[in-house]
Amino acid sequence: MLIPESEFNNQKLLEVYRAAYLTAEMDDEGRVDVDVDGMKLLTDVDTGRGLFLVMRFNGVKDGGPRGELLEYCNAVNAKLNMIRCWLTTSSEFVVFDHATDIKGGITGEEIIDVSRRICDRVKSAWGMDESNLLK
């Protein structure tokens, strides 16, 4: 069933996850932490920009060379579908994320499917960390 953009917010997102028997809770900033197959994902409905965001922040080992980290992110972006991978300016975190446009609405199936796929892609990305750069 289509959830119109005007009715989609983090409370609705929380309900969708719980209806799908996923463990989810709202954090202090009103975003939704969800556990998908043992992986914590941070999700958010950005009503201002009309986007559904799924994110995973991954720490980087101290002293990881920025050049190698950029090559890792680029390899993930070039080889895996769907997820984006980028390094924060401070080189402290690698961020995996995906944004879905919700201007035309979104279905519960799509929310669950995107969340599960992102979880799978992050696991695949971890498998590509041959130089052991990530914590």
Place this chain on the structure above:
Amino acid sequence: MLIEKNDINNQALLGVFRSAYIDASMDDDGELEVDLDGMRIFVDVSKDKGFLMLRSMYGLKDDTLRTQALELCNRLNDKMVMVRFCCPAAVDHLILYADHFTVLEGGITGQEIVSLIRRFHSVIQEGIGSNDTEDVLR
């Protein structure tokens, strides 16, 4: 109106783009190409994987260093939302590749498709101009 996952194909997408007065054409291989304000965007449905894919490519200047190209990609991915930027290794010279994947599970509306391609276009247009600080794009 919701288009069911099984009914989404490049022909259906072509119909959506044309009804929205977006310049779109399909080549002999069935690949869909959209021209949005001069930007060429390739659109494809991956039925088996359940995705709608948008792609676009940009040349980099011949003297661009790989580190400059990777920093540009990373800056674009950091500062911009939704669109993914990378330098594919499969190409023998440096190019900037932009793409986005939308899941088709649960179906998609024509409004979502049109909104998506317009946003893809605007994110790239805004992002490339302001983030190419080392002037490496052609």
